[in-house]
Amino acid sequence: MDQVSILARVYCINILLTLLSIIATASVMADESTAKGWLVPANLPFERIHPLLEQEVSTLSKIDLSYVRIKGEQGYWFIVDLNKQSQSKANVIYADNSHLAQLDFYTLDENFNLLVEVNNEAYRYINKVLPHAQLYADEARWAAVYVRHSEDDRMGIRLATAAEFAKLINTKLRNFFLIAGLLLLSIAIAGTVYGLSHQVKSLYLLGYLICVLSEFLIAKGVLNYFNIEFVSLWYIKLQFSFQVLALAVINFYFIHYLQSQNLLNARQDKLTVYIGLFSVAAVLSCVMKQSEQFAVVTVCLGAMLVLLCYLFFYWLSNTKKTIQFKFVLVWFAVILQTLCWQATLVSGAKVQQFNDVLLVLNVITFVLMLLIHERECVKQYSYSLTHDDDTKLPNKQLLIKRLDNQVILEIEHSLLLFRPAVLSNARASFGYEHVNDQIKVTMGKLVPQLASMNVMCIETNLQGSRCIARLDDSTYGVVIVGKLELSQIEQLVCVINSVFAEGITHKRIHLIDKVEIGVANYPLHASTSLQLVQRGLQALAVKPLHGERWHMFNIDNVALSQRRIAIASALKEAIEFDQLSLFFQPQIYLNTGKVHGAEALLRWEHPQLGNVPPDLFIPIAESSGIISDLTEWVITQALRYQKKMTALLPEHIISINISAKDLQRKDLPVLFITLLNEYQLNPANVMLELTESATLFEGVDIRNALNDYRLIGVKIAIDDFGTGYSSLAYLSKMGFDEIKIDKQFVMNIEYSKNDQTICRATCDIAKSLGSYVVAEGIEDSQSMVKLQSYGCEVGQGYFFSRPLPFDDYMLWLEQNFEATTVFVNDLGKVVDLVGKNNY
Incomplete structure (x- = not known):
């Protein structure tokens, strides 16, 4: 549906609704009971007009006094023949307009002589709402009412019995307090809802209700109790401005809603400016004459009605969702209320009762719609607490609630x-x-x-x-x-x-x-x-x-899991407070027996957990993200110790294990450069050992990472060779300086032909690649001889020494760095020159 068709529908509906309001107003006016009499325009006091009354009454024809238009600054006399009224027992005369500048009641005899000027001091509070006079004199033949107002206005004169008038007053007061109380209660509900949920729609409803309450209080003459003519007059005019403001609030809500649904384009956002201009015009019309204000307010109400219809049909034509009945109901209620306000401008108080009834119904409808919506929101929120948002399945909270019921009933x-x-x-x-x-x-x-x-x-x-x-x-x-x-x-x-x-x-x-x-x-x-x-x-x-x-x-798995958690928690503290230590296992040249270097091995002795092996806490450190701090600590300590080792043995090689995750760090080579310069160490005497699984670590560019370290000058070794899936081409591509045979192939080499084959092949591969071989796990002389015969250059294991603390290793190094510790003669006999000083 294009905008032209929308506008055409809007104008047609607006014309139809306006005609309906005129017809409804006419029917209401026709049903009103009338009081007939004479209307005499005269800005004269009673003494001067008294001689003219008989002449005026005899020459003027009777007219309907229940609906009379009066001009501003013009005095009017309403003359009523009490004996000829259909309500012969009427003893109360009253006016339906309480906003007049001057209103005086008189009773006259049959010769138009003044009997008494009515004084309503005893009923002054009721008189502010419904100006009236009681006709006590039995000889009263005529009733005269003098009226003057500063603006053009409408009013009516009516007669009633005392009982009817009392009933009328009671009805007006009861309706006033009921409607005012309902509006205040609705405002309190809307304000509470906004305070709790901060929903914009409740804020718009709050603004609408405040405007309606203000309009209602003014229409009922609340400020008539203040005897200030100018303020009362201005306040009365503000009544119609609040009607326009109430419609403006509803239009603003429709625009906000359409914007939240991304249905309004930038050009249509200018509707907000138009609504604001009409609202300002309605407020400024309070300083105009009443006739001019009625014209301005009528135009503003009509414009607001057109905009409201346009927004509604625009929403209907563009929404892809199911049309909500409550949304249509609210729109229809606002349209009906607007038409009733327009009818009030035409007929004055004649449709006021219908307006009050409609006001009550609309307020109840709006508040109920708000409460129903909030109830739906509460139900939706409660549902979201017990259900998953994505799949709508019951969530953990609902599951635990059902399990609690099973536990209470002790059902397995x-x-x-x-x-x-x-x-x-x-x-x-x-x-x-x-x-x-x-x-x-x-x-x-x-x-x-x-x-x-x-x-x-x-x-x-x-x-x-x-x-x-x-x-x-x-x-x-x-x-x-x-x-x-x-x-x-x-x-x-x-x-x-x-x-x-x-x-x-x-x-x-x-x-x-x-x-x-x-x-x-x-x-x-x-x-x-x-x-x-x-x-x-x-x-x-x-x-x-x-x-x-x-x-x-399984409770055993829980104990292991709890131990892992305790280790992860304690590991950070262990790094900060130096609870860790480095042990060093010597590496020996098999041919000469000289010391090649040592491998730095990390140890942790915890006060409560006891001795925690590296095989346990290293994976925990990797999974918990502490491995970076742990690696930095090991490198720093190892190079600090290397400074002292090279002072005793300048060619001493320190081997440091590094994790696969550490290869991803760009700051680790910087740390090596800093420490090497600080301790003035030869980079060629530092060997980084990477496990074979680490070199195959997914997502890491091993070759480029290793090149960063080679540029520094450190050497690279592949540890635990034979346990992974490295190929000869892969080893050639990486260019390792050292290949370490895993101890599982060395410890049983004397009896296992497969292990012998693997060790011999590894040594051959290393020679072909220009690398030298280090064998781990040498625990006896027979294993050492086998490896020596295969061409293995360096060995380490318990046969030479167990891993030693730094001070013990330095002592061992002083005793053995010059002598040929172990060698093999031509006859294959092993001579131990160190003696039995093995650790």
């Missing part, structure tokens, strides 16, 4: 947690939206299969029953009711694995991965629901071995 049950590993890869490859859709489809396939098994229903709603809960981004849970039976768990595991075996496909990319499963039982493994979830997560965290598809909670 098991919690099966599963984590499809494919989800993490799929999110990285395909994005969250596609994966969440796939999860819904997969869970939709899994639920019917689980329903036939002894699985607890976590939630039942209009969408059906749900037996799967989502604990976190990739972990799901199922509750098995009854005693723990391994066959039942195996059946569930088979079902889950079969469903996820299909994997996830997107744009011809298909991902298939395993499912990790952990199980914990109540009351076997836990006594509370929270503890049961914790046990299930601990079982899920166990690394599966070959052939294992699921894990039952």
Whole structure:
């Protein structure tokens, strides 16, 4: 629907509604009871007009006094024949306009002589709301009312009995307090809702209600109790300005709503300026004459109505969502209220009662719509607390609530947690939206299969029953009711694995991965629901071995996990407070027996944990992110000790192990340069040992990383050679200075032909690549002789020395650095010149 058709519809509807308001106003006016009499314009006091009354009454024809227009600064006499009124028992005369500048009541005899000037001092508060006079004199034949106002206005003169007038007053006061109380209560509700939720719609409703309340109070003559003519007059005119402001607030809300839905373009944003201009014009019209103000306010109300209709139909034509009935109801209520206000401008007080009824209905409608919306928001928020936003599955909170019920009833049950590993890869490859859709489809396939098994229903709603809960981004849970039976768990595991075996496909990319499963039982493994979830997560965290598809909670795994956590926590403190130490294991030239150097080995003796082996805390340091600090500490200490070692043995080689993750650090070569310059060490005497698995570490450019260290001058060794998958081409490409044979091939070399073959081949490969070989784990002379015969240059192991603390190693070095420690003569006999001073 284009804008032209929208505007055409708006104007047609506006014309139709205006005609309806005129017809409704006419019908209301026709139904009003009338009081007939004579209207005599005269700015004269009673004494001067008295001689003319009989002549005026005899010459003028009767007119309807219930609706009379009066001009500003012009006095008027209303003359009523009391004996000829249809209400013969009427003893109260009143005016329906309480805003007049001057209003005086008189009673006259049949000769138009003044009987008494009515004094309503005893009823002055009622008189402020409904000016009136009681006709006590039995001989009263005529009633005269003198009226003067500073602006053009409308008014009516009416008669009633005392009982009817009392009922009228009571009705007006009751309606006033009820409507005013309802408006104040609605304002309090809207303000409270905004204070709690800070929703913009409640703020707009608050502004609308304040404008309506102000207009209502002015219309009911609240300021008439202040005897200030100018203020009262200005205040009365402000009544119509508040009507325009109330419509402006509604229009602003529609614009805000359309902007929040991205339905308004930049050009249509100028509607805000137009609404503001009409609002300012309505406020400024208070200083105009009343006739001029009515014209301005009528134009502003019409313009606001056109804009409101335009915005509404524009929303209908552009919204892609289902049209909300409450939105249409609010729009219709505002339109009807506007038409009623326009009718009030035409007919004055004649439609005021209908306006009050409509005002009550609209306010109740708006507040109910707001409360219903807030109720929906509360329900949605409560739902979000117990359900996952992406998949709409029950979340951890709802699962724990159901488990609590099982614990209270002491029903035995098991919690099966599963984590499809494919989800993490799929999110990285395909994005969250596609994966969440796939999860819904997969869970939709899994639920019917689980329903036939002894699985607890976590939630039942209009969408059906749900037996799967989502604990976190990739972990799901199922509750098995009854005693723990391994066959039942195996059946569930088979079902889950079969469903996820299909994997996830997107744009011809298909991902298939395993499912990790952990199980914990109540009351076997836990006594509370929270503890049961914790046990299930601990079982899920166990690394599966070959052939294992699921894990039952095991207290031994928990103890190991807790120890790992304690180690990770204590490791940072150990680095800061120097609880670590370096040991040094000598490396010996096999042919000459001279000291080649030493390998720096890290040791940790914790006050509470005891001796923590490197095989345990090094992986923990890598997984917890402490490995960088640990490596810096080792390098700093090793090079500081190397300074003292080279003072005793200038050609001493220090070997330092480095982690694969350390190769990614660009600041580590800088640290080497700084320390080498500080201690004035020869870089060629520093050997960095990388495990074979580290050289194959995924995501690391090994060659470029090693070149950074070669530029410094340090040498590179590949450690634990033979345990990985390095090829000869790979070794040639990397260009290692040293190849270390792992001790598992050395310790049994005398009896194992396979180990002999591996060691001999390694030595041959090293010679062909220009590298020398270091053998680890030499524990006897026979192993040393074998390796020496294969061409192995350097060896280390318990046969030479155990790893020694720095002070002990320096003592050992002083005793052995000059002599030929171990050599092999031509007869193959081993001569030990060191004696039995082995560590």
